Amino acid sequence: MISRRSILLGGGALLAGGFLARPGDNGGAYPAYFAHLNTLLRQQGIDRPVLVIDLDRLDRNIDRVATSIATTPGTTYRIVVKSIPSPQLVDYVARRANTRAIMNFHRPFLQAMTDLRPDADILLGKPMPLAAAHTFYRDHLGSFDPSRQLQWLIDTDVRLEHYLALAKTQNLKMRINLELDVGLHRGGYSDPATLAKPLQTISDNPQHLEFAGFMGYDAHLMGLPEFLARQELPRVKARYAACVQFLRDRFPQLAKEKLTLNCAGSPTFRHYEHDTMVNDLSAGSCLMKPTHYDLPILQDFEASAFIASPVLKRLQGANLPTLEAFGPLLRGWDINQQQMYFGYSGNWLAETAAPPGLHPHFAYTSSNQQGYSASNAVTIGVDDFIFLRPTQSEAVLLQFGDLVMVRGDHIEARWPVLPVEI
Helix, strand or coil: CCCHHHHHHHHHHHHHHCCCCCCCCCCCCCCHHHHHHHHHHHHCCCCCCEEEEEHHHHHHHHHHHHHHHCCCCCCEEEEEHHHCCCHHHHHHHHHHHCCCEEEECCHHHHHHHHHHCCCCEEEECCCCCHHHHHHHHHHCCCCCCHHHHEEEEECCHHHHHHHHHHHHHHCCCEEEEEEECCCCCCCCECCHHHHHHHHHHHHHCCCCEEEEEEEECCHHHHHCCHHHHHHHHHHHHHHHHHHHHHHHHHCHHHCCCCCEEEECCCCCHHHHCCCCCCCEEEECHHHHCCHHHCCHHHCCCCCCEEEEEEEEEEEECCCCCCCHHHHHHHHHHCHHHCEEEEECECCCCEEEEECCCCEECHHHCCCCECEEEECCCCCCCCCCEEEEEECCCCCHHHCCCCEEEEECCEEEEEECCCCCCC
16 A cells, blocks of 8 residues: 655655765666576466476585584484475475475474374474464374374473473373573573473372473574574583583483484574584574575575566656656656556565566555566566565465466475464
């Protein structure tokens, strides 16, 4: 919806900008990659916004993750389902990476994946409300065995007591993974001493609770300046190592079996190459490489997911609603305002990728028909596609229905996304 305030503020900003350097022409034709993709989608009669995944690029990204994790023998690659929320996509990655370990963050996703991948080893990536655990056990059917294949994440003593009460009431055996605060400060056990009570509770209730390991998320390092990240990483590892040592010293009976010592994320898994402190590394978003993951450590990874939005309208000249008299001035000052495009839907968590020089227009932010300004160097027409890169993958991939899986010069498959509700 067009806001009068946004028009006035945006118009004023543009006029004020006239006192600054005049913008250059940012427009141009599709790069060859997107020209090919545009032709393919048009030939296939795609008539709405779709989420396209390039399987060739995805393959190379999977191999990069697998190669990194393989530097430490015995380390498991755990696929983060929320980042690639499609059962077939998870299967595809699992087969190529030779893993059955996944991390789940959403109760409906958990139920769907236990049905679709009954052989999976599942770790919850965040603590779940007690009602979620209750609902899962109430509705679970099939051969997936939660007592062997599912780890519930616990962040507080209170939550553990609630889960224990559920396990006793329903005669369950629940595997428990304790969340460690290794420096993110958004919950979890913050130092070894705080682990004494939950570990004792688990040790005292072997019929209903089983200790499965630790999870210490450290991908917050991506938000730090590089010099701070370099300083913080050894501290992260030291905090984690201290908790493992506490377990071995104080509760050796719980440390006998192979534990899941999980950490990392897409921005940090490469920091654990040749590192034997942990044995379970998570990553998901790097496979799609949305814009938030344009990081030096992932420089060789390729963007493999794009939104393709059909062009509905192409208008010569750019005018502001109620301020038409300023149109010639605006176009004269900024050559990138010479024409307007309107795409099918819009206002996604995404940034324009192709053609170059297409910019979301401040006065036409819309989830129905997003407006884009461009110079005359942009020559695409109605029914061509505007391509955008998601800024993140987990929410964006769920917004377009079936994912369009492209390989080379053909659409190889259309894969449904996971249900948000069950």
